[in-house]
Amino acid sequence: MSRLPFYLIVAFLLVAGVALSIHRHVQFEVPWTPGEQRQVWEIEAQVNFTAEGGPAKVNMALPSSQQGYRILTEHTASPGYGLAFLEENGGRRAEWSTREAIGDQQLYYSVQALVAPESRNPKVEAPPLRRDIVWESPYDTAASQVIERAWTRSADPFTFARELITDFTEERQGENARLLLTQFDRTPLLARLLNQAGVPAREVSGLLLEHGRRRQSLTPWIQVFDDQEWALFDPRTGARGRPDNLLLWESAGQAVLEVQGGSNSRIGFSMLSRNQPAAAAVRSELADDTLLNFSIHSLPLEDQALFQTILLIPIGALMVVILRVLVGIKTSGTFMPVLIALAFIQTTLITGLIGFLLVVAVGLVIRNYLSYLNLLLVARVTAVIITVIAIISVFSVLSYRFGLNAGLTITFFPMIILSWTIERMSILWEEEGPKQVLIQGGGSLLTAVLAYLAMNNPWIRHITFNFLGVQLILMALILLLGNYTGYRLLELRRFKPVTED
Amino acid sequence: MWTTPARLHAKGIIGMNRRNIRYIGRYNNRRLYPLVDDKLKTKLLAQEYGITTPALIGTVTTQFGVKHIGPMLVGHHGFVIKPAKGSGGKGILVIERIEGDRYIKPSGAQLTLGDVERHVSNILSGLYSLGGSPDVALIEALINFDASFSEYTYEGVPDIRVIVFKGYPVMAMMRLSTAASDGKANLHQGAVGVGIDIASGTAIRGVQFDRTRHDHPDTGHELASLQISDWGTLLRLAAGCFEMTGLGYLGTDMVLDRDHGPMLLELNARPGLAIQMANGEGLRSRLDLIERQSEGVAPEERVAFSQHHFARSSELRETA
Numbered sequence: 001m002s003r004l005p006f007y008l009i010v011a012f013l014l015v016a017g018v019a020l021s022i023h024r025h026v027q028f029e030v031p032w033t034p035g036e037q038r039q040v041w042e043i044e045a046q047v048n049f050t051a052e053g054g055p056a057k058v059n060m061a062l063p064s065s066q067q068g069y070r071i072l073t074e075h076t077a078s079p080g081y082g083l084a085f086l087e088e089n090g091g092r093r094a095e096w097s098t099r100e101a102i103g104d105q106q107l108y109y110s111v112q113a114l115v116a117p118e119s120r121n122p123k124v125e126a127p128p129l130r131r132d133i134v135w136e137s138p139y140d141t142a143a144s145q146v147i148e149r150a151w152t153r154s155a156d157p158f159t160f161a162r163e164l165i166t167d168f169t170e171e172r173q174g175e176n177a178r179l180l181l182t183q184f185d186r187t188p189l190l191a192r193l194l195n196q197a198g199v200p201a202r203e204v205s206g207l208l209l210e211h212g213r214r215r216q217s218l219t220p221w222i223q224v225f226d227d228q229e230w231a232l233f234d235p236r237t238g239a240r241g242r243p244d245n246l247l248l249w250e251s252a253g254q255a256v257l258e259v260q261g262g263s264n265s266r267i268g269f270s271m272l273s274r275n276q277p278a279a280a281a282v283r284s285e286l287a288d289d290t291l292l293n294f295s296i297h298s299l300p301l302e303d304q305a306l307f308q309t310i311l312l313i314p315i316g317a318l319m320v321v322i323l324r325v326l327v328g329i330k331t332s333g334t335f336m337p338v339l340i341a342l343a344f345i346q347t348t349l350i351t352g353l354i355g356f357l358l359v360v361a362v363g364l365v366i367r368n369y370l371s372y373l374n375l376l377l378v379a380r381v382t383a384v385i386i387t388v389i390a391i392i393s394v395f396s397v398l399s400y401r402f403g404l405n406a407g408l409t410i411t412f413f414p415m416i417i418l419s420w421t422i423e424r425m426s427i428l429w430e431e432e433g434p435k436q437v438l439i440q441g442g443g444s445l446l447t448a449v450l451a452y453l454a455m456n457n458p459w460i461r462h463i464t465f466n467f468l469g470v471q472l473i474l475m476a477l478i479l480l481l482g483n484y485t486g487y488r489l490l491e492l493r494r495f496k497p498v499t500e501d
Numbered sequence: 502m503w504t505t506p507a508r509l510h511a512k513g514i515i516g517m518n519r520r521n522i523r524y525i526g527r528y529n530n531r532r533l534y535p536l537v538d539d540k541l542k543t544k545l546l547a548q549e550y551g552i553t554t555p556a557l558i559g560t561v562t563t564q565f566g567v568k569h570i571g572p573m574l575v576g577h578h579g580f581v582i583k584p585a586k587g588s589g590g591k592g593i594l595v596i597e598r599i600e601g602d603r604y605i606k607p608s609g610a611q612l613t614l615g616d617v618e619r620h621v622s623n624i625l626s627g628l629y630s631l632g633g634s635p636d637v638a639l640i641e642a643l644i645n646f647d648a649s650f651s652e653y654t655y656e657g658v659p660d661i662r663v664i665v666f667k668g669y670p671v672m673a674m675m676r677l678s679t680a681a682s683d684g685k686a687n688l689h690q691g692a693v694g695v696g697i698d699i700a701s702g703t704a705i706r707g708v709q710f711d712r713t714r715h716d717h718p719d720t721g722h723e724l725a726s727l728q729i730s731d732w733g734t735l736l737r738l739a740a741g742c743f744e745m746t747g748l749g750y751l752g753t754d755m756v757l758d759r760d761h762g763p764m765l766l767e768l769n770a771r772p773g774l775a776i777q778m779a780n781g782e783g784l785r786s787r788l789d790l791i792e793r794q795s796e797g798v799a800p801e802e803r804v805a806f807s808q809h810h811f812a813r814s815s816e817l818r819e820t821a
Contacts (some may be wrong), residue, residue, distance in 0.1 A: 325518060374619045376564070377626035427628065431591060432690060485519040487506050495514050496504040497711050498781055 006483065013476035020469030034462035039115040040072065041209055042272045043247070046108055047257065049265035051101035056261035058107060061205070061250035069247055077108040090124065091252030105262065113247060126200040126225035127253060133196050142176040147197045149174075154268045157199040157226040158240065164197075165190060165222070165238035168175040173469040186233045187220040200225040202253035204232075207269055209245040214270040218249055218256060309342065311464045314474045316341050316451040323447050325326060325481050328488030332424050333445040340444070341451035346412035349452060355395065355410040356418075356445070362391050363422035364429070371426065385419040513783025515774060520750075524788065528667065528749025529770050536746050537768035540639055541585045543746075550745045552738055553764045555581070555756075556642040564625055567618050570640070575600065577641030582617070584624040590687055591606065592629030594620050595657075597643065607656040644766075645759040647730065652722040653695075655679050658756055660686055661697065661729065662735065663783070664772055665751045668743035669794070669803045670736050671787045673697040674779040675727065679709065680719045693717060693726055694779030700812035702732025706781045725815060733804065735763035742768060748751045756817040780813075787811060 024030050047058060076083055081096040096107055133346070135143050150167055154160035168177045168186065174349035180189055187203045192392045205218040222233040232242045242248075250256045259265040316338035323329045331337055344352035366387045370380055392415065396408050421444070429437045454460060463470055487495075505631060509516075515524075536542050558580055559573045574580060578787045584592040594617070596604045604612040621638045623629070630636040646658045651658060655676030664672045674694050681691030688694045693714055696705040704727035707714040716723045729735065739753040742765065752772025756764050777783055797803070798806070 126709050328517065374615075374622070377623065377628050396596055483522065485516075487509055487514075487516040488518065491514075491516045492506065492509065493504045494711065495512075495516075495778070496502070496507055497708070498514060498783070499504045499508045499512055499714070 003483075006479070010476045010479050013472045013479070017469040017472030017474075017476065020472065021467040024467055024469065030466050032463070034458045039273055041069075041113045041115065041247070042110065043113065043207065043209075044108060044110040046267070046268045046270070047108060047259075047265065049105050049130060049259050049262035051103060051105050051262045053100070053102040054261050056097070056101040056105070056259070058096040058260075058262070058265075059258040060094050060107075060267070061252070061254060061256045062094055062109070063111060063207075063247055063249045063491060064092050064122065064251075065111070065119060066248055066251070067121045067242065068115065068117060068244065069113045070119045070120060072112040072114050074109065074111040076110075082108065084440075087111065089252045089254060090252055091250060093254075101261070124230060124251070126227070126230070127202050129200055130192075130195040130196060133192055142179045143193060143196060146174070146176045146180065147193060147336075149185065151197065157224055158231050160197065160199055161194060161222065161224040161233050162238050162240060164193060165233055165235060166207050168235075169237060187222060189237050190222055192296050194222070194224060204248055204253065205250040205256050206242075206246045206248045207271075208243065209247055209271055209273070211271070213271045214268075216269040216271070217267070218269070221246075221248075223251065223253075308461070308465050309345075311468075311471070312345075312455045312461065313338060313342070314471060314478075315460055315464060318474055319451040319454050320447055321478055321481050324451065325484055328490035328491060329443040329447060330440050332421055332428070332440040333417070333444070336417055336421060337444050337447035338451055339417050340448040341455055343413045344448065344452040345456055347409035349449070350451075351409060353449070355413065355446070356448075358395060359388060359391050359410070359413065359418055360422055360425065360441070363388055363418070364426055366391075367422050367426040371430070381419055381423050384422055385416060388415050388419050388422070449498050454499050509783075513785035513787075514777055514789075515716040515784045517774065520774060524666070525771055529751075530747065533747050533758065534770050537706050537751075537770045537819075538588075539585050539747065540583060540587075540767055541637055543757075543765075543768050544639070546745055547765055550741060552741055552745065553652075553761055555644055555758075555764055555766070558640040558642055560585075560640070561625065561638040563623050564622060567621050567625070570618055570621055571614050572596060573640065577642065581641045581643055582621060582624070583639050583641070584629040584635070585639055586630035586636050587624075588629075590685055592620075595643070644756050644764070647757045647759050649730070650757070652720050653677050653717055653724070653727060655719040656680075657686055657692075660766055661735065661753060661755045661757070662772065662776060663739040663753045664776060665743055665753055666788055666791050667749050667794070667796075668740055668798070668800065669791045670699060670739050670807045671789070671791060672776050672780055672782075672784060673699055673736075674776045675704070675729070679717070688775040688779070693724075694775055695727060695751055696776075696780035696782075696813075697729060698813045698815070699736070700808045702729035702735070703815060705813050706779065706816045708778050708781075713779055729757065731757070731762050736804045736807070737800055738763050740767060740803050744800070779815065782813075 003043045023030060045060070047060060049056075049058070058081075063069075065070060076094065076096075078096050080101070081098045082094045084097075086093045086095055094109060108212055137173070146164065146167060150160055150163040166172055167174065168181070168190065173181075184192070191201050191203045192342060201222055201224045204221050204222050204223045207216065207218055210216075220235055222235050224231050224233055231240050232246075257265055257267050317335060319341075320331070320335060320337060324331070324334075340352075340356060343356075346352075363384060367380075367384055370383055370387075373380075375383065392410050392413065395410050399410075400408060425437050425441060428440060522750050536546060541560060542556060544554050550785050558577060560815045561567060562571065579595075579597045581596070582594040595607055596612070596617070597607045602614060602616055604614070606612065624636055624638040627635045646654075646657050650659050653675075654677045657726065659675055661673060661675050663670050674696050676688065677684050677693040677695060679691055679693055687706075691710060693727035694710045697703070697709045698705050704724050707716075708725040709718060714724070735755055735757070739755060742753050743749070743750055746768060748768075750770075750771055750772070752769035754766040754769065756766050758764050759811055774784075787810075794806070
């Protein structure tokens with residue numbers, strides 16, 4: 001029996017796979033490595049207020065893409081509330097409304113902001129000067145003296161703003177400034193003085209981003225205009241310019257939060273930063289309709305995300321083939337470890353391992369009881385499935401109660417597969433004892449962890465997603481492995497006694 | 502702890518991958534697997550070819566039929582219930598004797614009729630079958646194994662595995678159950694494997710947990726004097742299974758019954774490799790020799806060929 005056709009197929013797959021990959025690299029300039037990582041901030045705003053029992057309306061400012069940041073996605077969680085996103089007076093706002101609300105209310109808004117140094121501020125028109133400013137005595141004299149003093153020491157609106165604000169800082173506070181501060185809040189006062197002096201300015205609110213901070217609040221800033229340009233001033237120091245980690249949340253001079261039908265309203269922010277590969281770089285701009293531009297990137301975004309996972313499955317399967325054919329590890333269910341590894345991708349490794357062990361351990365105890373009930377197989381496995389769902393629900397609720405949000409990801413486990421695993425392990429336990437359960441369970445888990453490590457590797461993710469030719473190379477590799485008649489690694493240990501004498 | 506591939510190769514040891522591709526893949530036609538994977542089919546086929554098997558008390562094919570086991574068992578001293586499509590000895594229930602409404606296992610554990618019915622029901626729903634497909638339960642008469650072996654076994658029936666390649670018996674071992682193996686004859690569970698000389702039917706070498714042994718761990722009886730009676734008949738039965746199934750690489754499990762002599766217990770299209778450990782020798786050179794032989798040789802001649810070429814002297818006597 002000639003093996004020639006086999007090797008021809010393998011060679012063809014290899015050549016085609018390599019050629020397709022190189023073509024994609026050269027023609028579409030898809031890099032071989034995932035490249036730089038981009039930082040993404042996840043910010044959550046929590047609005048709290050006490051509703052008075054009647055209709056309630058909450059109006060909150062939302063951030064827009066701006067210098068340094070690009071808004072990617074946003075979500076809200078507000079059961080029982082109607083929600084609308086509005087554009088008004090040059091700012092984005094969210095409006096929640098409900099007919100009847102009583103007691104403590106919580107509304108959530110979360111947003112993902114990509115750190116994008118190339119992102120620019122949108123064009124902002126200077127607000128009209130406020131001409132209606134009226135001061136009561138003796139504040140009118142104090143105000144005009146403060147303006148006069150700063151005016152003489154400045155050349156343009158920005159230097160004027162700087163001088164004015166520094167006159168209100170602790171060490172340089174004059175009598176006039178102290179008098180004004182007894183009556184007015186610092187930031188609105190400064191905006192008011194600037195407007196009085198003929199310099200368009202307004203109060204805006206920003207969030208200082210710091211990884212892992214919770215219950216943060218917005219800080220006030222002064223936006224000062226000079227024709228087409230504007231600059232940001234720190235009302236506490238007079239320093240000009242925007243800190244890199246400042247995200248302007250409200251920049252239209254409006255209130256950040258307005259609540260009707262409620263009291264005690266507060267808004268708190270929590271934030272997290274994480275790194276993401278710059279997948280955007282690969283977005284195929286050359287949308288030629290040639291056959292060779294056969295790329296996942298021509299699909300809609302949603303399907304692309306799905307394919308990212310699907311294309312990883314051959315990597316996990318290859319891992320299983322290697323471990324079984326070359327190493328000789330026993331697993332419970334041939335490709336069960338790949339499905340577990342897919343779940344690990346969602347849950348992260350440690351949480352996944354703990355969750356898996358907990359579910360299987362508790363499942364085994366309950367399955368042990370079920371075996372006394374003398375049930376038919378299908379009914380028993382179904383009972384195990386329901387048990388697994390119950391275990392997962394209980395763990396989710398418990399971990400949530402203890403504030404371990406990572407525990408919630410346990411729901412990503414494939415429940416039917418877990419049930420069969422429990423069933424098989426239980427039978428194995430009865431027939432061959434706990435040792436075999438440990439060997440096969442440990443083998444499955446080890447395979448799952450290795451498959452996870454391979455599938456979660458950023459480079460492998462990049463390669464499989466962007467080079468479909470790699471799938472052909474994988475196919476060729478697996479065909480070759482399927483033809484391997486040599487010893488398995490563990491056989492070198494198993495058969496050692498034979499070679500001793 | 503580890504050896505090298507080169508040393509294994511020099512010993513002619515065959516690994517899992519080579520067995521699967523080179524022998525099972527090449528000589529065992531998938532179409533023929535059902536003949537050996539279904540013990541009921543094997544049994545009926547064996548009867549057709551005049552190969553002795555343990556007597557069939559009855560079969561249970563429906564959950565409804567489970568309730569009729571009690572009457573079926575009346576008058577039988579001991580019996581064995583096994584799934585027709587079980588693998589690796591899974592789901593086999595041995596009842597040594599019946600006392601009133603108590604069913605007693607070789608270990609002394611007592612079962613009720615309900616326990617037995619539950620076991621049969623599990624078999625029918627496919628708990629022990631490959632892929633969980635619905636199955637049939639076989640109830641066979643208990644084998645009265647040869648008293649000469651009682652010193653060599655703990656609870657279970659000692660069976661003899663003969664690897665038959667293209668109809669030639671190539672290697673044989675006896676599997677003795679132990680306390681460690683819980684009365685089961687699976688080597689990886691702790692049963693003692695004793696390599697048997699193809700020429701004479703005497704013990705060559707014993708291993709337990711892959712380590713050399715000279716006696717049975719529970720009875721303390723030395724293994725050197727182990728001699729299988731009626732060895733030639735046993736080999737001819739085993740060799741005949743090639744014609745019966747058409748499978749080129751076959752594991753035949755035989756038992757010796759006190760009254761009926763050698764019997765075929767079951768066939769295995771994917772026999773394990775532990776037999777090489779028990780014999781202290783690799784299968785490769787023997788399989789290579791058989792591959793060079795021409796087709797169409799009668800079973801008796803094949804047995805004679807094997808007995809002539811694969812003769813070995815005992816390692817147990819030398820060291821004892």
